[in-house]
Amino acid sequence: MTRELVYTGFMSLDGVVDSPGGIVEGHRSGGWVMQTEFVPEAFSLKGEELADTSALMFGRRSYEAFAPIWRDSEDHAAYKDLPKFVVSSTLTDDALIDGWGELALLRSVTDVEKLKQTEGGAIYIHGSAELARGLADADLIDRYNLLVFPVxxxxxxxxxxxxxxxxxxxxxxxxxxxxxxxxxxxxxVEH
Structure with missing residues (x-):
């Protein structure tokens, strides 16, 4: 039995996943999630995921964006002690932040494939569009949890x-x- 690898994210109707939270993330239309009326039940998937998450995975850029914020965020406190895997060929161990639980670097798609063969529950990928595309090309994504926004x-x-x-x-x-x-x-995903 392999560990399930789940991509979770916010997506526009035309398939864009970057910069849902703000312009500082680099997209000219950044912050598009916040521009949709807030309806609490529309975000219930995020609570459901938390019960299923045994580890988190990020690409380098998403890790660098999320780690400093999520580490100290009350909204993400449940993630703090979960193991986290960062897939990067360039990031160094000394670039990983302290105080955010167990962190490990994976250097390649092969490393992700080996991780999937270990004992444990579902691993959730947040953000990390480039990583998700590479893992999809390698047929390693098992599930997509998407909240599609009307934009x-x-x-x-x-x-x-x-x-x-x-x-x-x-x-x-x-x-x-x-x-x-x-x-x-x-x-x-049917493999």
Whole structure:
């Protein structure tokens, strides 16, 4: 039995996943999640995920953006003691921040594949669009937990690879739509 690797994130209707929280993240339309009316039940997926999360995984840029904020955030306190894996060929051990639980560097897709073969529960990838695309190309993503927002951004980092690759079938596990136009889509990847 392999560990499940789950991508979770906010996505625009045209597939953009970067800069949902603010302009400082680099996208000209940054902050697009905050521009949608807040409906608490539209974010219930995040609470459900927490019960299933045994570890977190990030690419380098997402780690550098999230770690300093999430480490001290009350909203992310439940993540503090979870093991975290950062996939980067350039980040060094001394660049990892202290006080945010167990942190380990993975250097390659092969390292992620080996991690999936270890004992433990689901590993959740937050942000990290480039990492997710690479892992999807390697057929390592097992599930997508998406909150799709009713906005077309026209530019930005997309979640899904645009490489010429074989078709990948998904199976809908759960879905819901909310009054603010957000749609929850949970898909299992059929390997």
């Amino acid at each position: 077309l951004l026209g530019a930005g980092k997309g979640l899904f690879p645009h490489t010429d690759r074989p078709k990948q079938q998904l199976r809908l596990l759960d879905s819901a739509s909310y009054d603010n136009g957000v749609t929850k889509l949970v898909y299992a």
